Amino acid sequence: MKKFGILVVVFIVCVAFLSSYANADVETEKISLNGSTSMEKMVNALKEGLEDKYPELLIEPQFTGSSAGIEAVLNGTTDIGNSSRYLKDSEKEKGLIENIVAIDxxxxxxxxxxxxxxxxxxxxxxxxxxxxxxxxxxxxxxxxxxxxxxxxxxxxxxxxxxxxxxxxxxxxxxxxxxxxxxxxxxxxxxxxxxxxxxxxxxxxxxxxxxxxxxxxxxxxxxxxxxxxRPFVMATKDTIEKQNEEVQKLFQYIQSEDGQKIIRAVGLVPTSNKMSY
CATH class of the missing domain: 3.40.190.10 (Periplasmic binding protein-like II)
Structure with a gap:
């Protein structure tokens, strides 16, 4: 009986080890967003829905203001710059694309x-x-x-x-x-x-x-x-030139589920204004 008990313990330890090893092998894919505090409710709602659909994705939003978000995407410290205003011509001239995801x-x-x-x-x-x-x-x-x-x-x-x-x-x-x-x-x-x-x-x-x-x-x-005014998710260059994770985010926004979320937080979706 003692031998059987030891075997059971060894089996449980091995299963736990293999399980943790397998989980460690799954790479988390991150998407960073920074910008408008007015977009916080929408972004957090989209984050929840997107992470449910794609468990491997980790959405990392910060809310430091539109101008700060635009500067962050320009200098490469964030994937997406959230802006609750239209982009200025000077910002577009630097390569930013104005992806309007909702109207507020x-x-x-x-x-x-x-x-x-x-x-x-x-x-x-x-x-x-x-x-x-x-x-x-x-x-x-x-x-x-x-x-x-x-x-x-x-x-x-x-x-x-x-x-x-x-x-x-x-x-x-x-x-x-x-x-x-x-x-x-x-x-x-x-x-x-x-x-x-x-x-x-x-x-x-x-x-x-x-x-x-x-x-x-x-x-x-x-x-x-x-x-x-528009809710803009600005990117450096068009969406089709973004990495796979960022493209998943924009595809989700355009999906039926994404459009429902945008409406649920009191906004009007405008998926046709994204730049592919």
Whole structure:
């Protein structure tokens, strides 16, 4: 009986050794992404789905801002640079390809107690450039407007200011480095106004209509909602010239599962705008 017990133990040890050896022999394939904090929710959702489909893939995202992501892909420290704005001509001239994977709406939000439901585009411009400073000037209560925005270099800020043609003109009371703190500031300050990505809107803030149009998939697709911007996964050269792992990521985004994920996080997919 003792001999049998020893044989069983030896067998178990051998199986465990062979199993660990076999697992060690499987090489992990990594894909690195860096860039826009606004794209974090979408990228993490795609990461989960992609790693389920391809267990050998390891997706390594960082969220340091659009400009930092673009610089990272240019200098070769990341495979994909995530940008929540269109690429500049100067960036394209350096060999970057603008792969638009989704369209996002920039939504204007206030605290839930604010009585204003709609702003015209001109009123929004005037608020952010300091010409309108009190909510009573746009049909609200007699309350100072606290203008909140992103930091310089943010893709969201760049897109917002470019759409409204107010680059370098905004007068911010508060500038924050990520999307989350915009929500927190607006939620906690009565009279605050801010801009965030559609996919992060929750019940703690109040989204405003612009020119009578609320942001939705329908109004983004038909172009009625004016404050919209691309979510770009920039690559150095075309997708077909990327390594096999990166190509798998873009193929997954274009798949039915990938498109469902993009819609599930509140974005509009645009798979036909990738550069093969």
């Amino acid at each position: 709406a920039i939504v204007i939000v206030t605290d839930t107690q604010n009585k204003v439901n709609n702003l015209t585009t001109q009123q929004l411009i005037d608020i952010y450039t300091g010409k309108i400073r009190n909510w009573k000037e746009v049909g609200g209560e007699d309350l100072p407007i606290v203008v909140v925005g992103r930091e310089a270099g943010s893709g969201t800020r760049s897109a917002f200011e470019e759409i409204l043609h107010i680059e370098e003109q905004c007068q911010y009371a508060n500038e924050v480095n990520e999307t989350g703190p915009i929500i927190a500031k607006v939620q906690s300050i009565h009279g605050a106004i801010g801009y965030v990505s559609l996919d992060v809107i929750d019940e703690t803030v109040k989204p405003l209509a612009i020119d009578g149009i609320q942001a939705s998939e329908e109004t983004i697709q038909n172009g009625q909602y004016s404050l919209q």
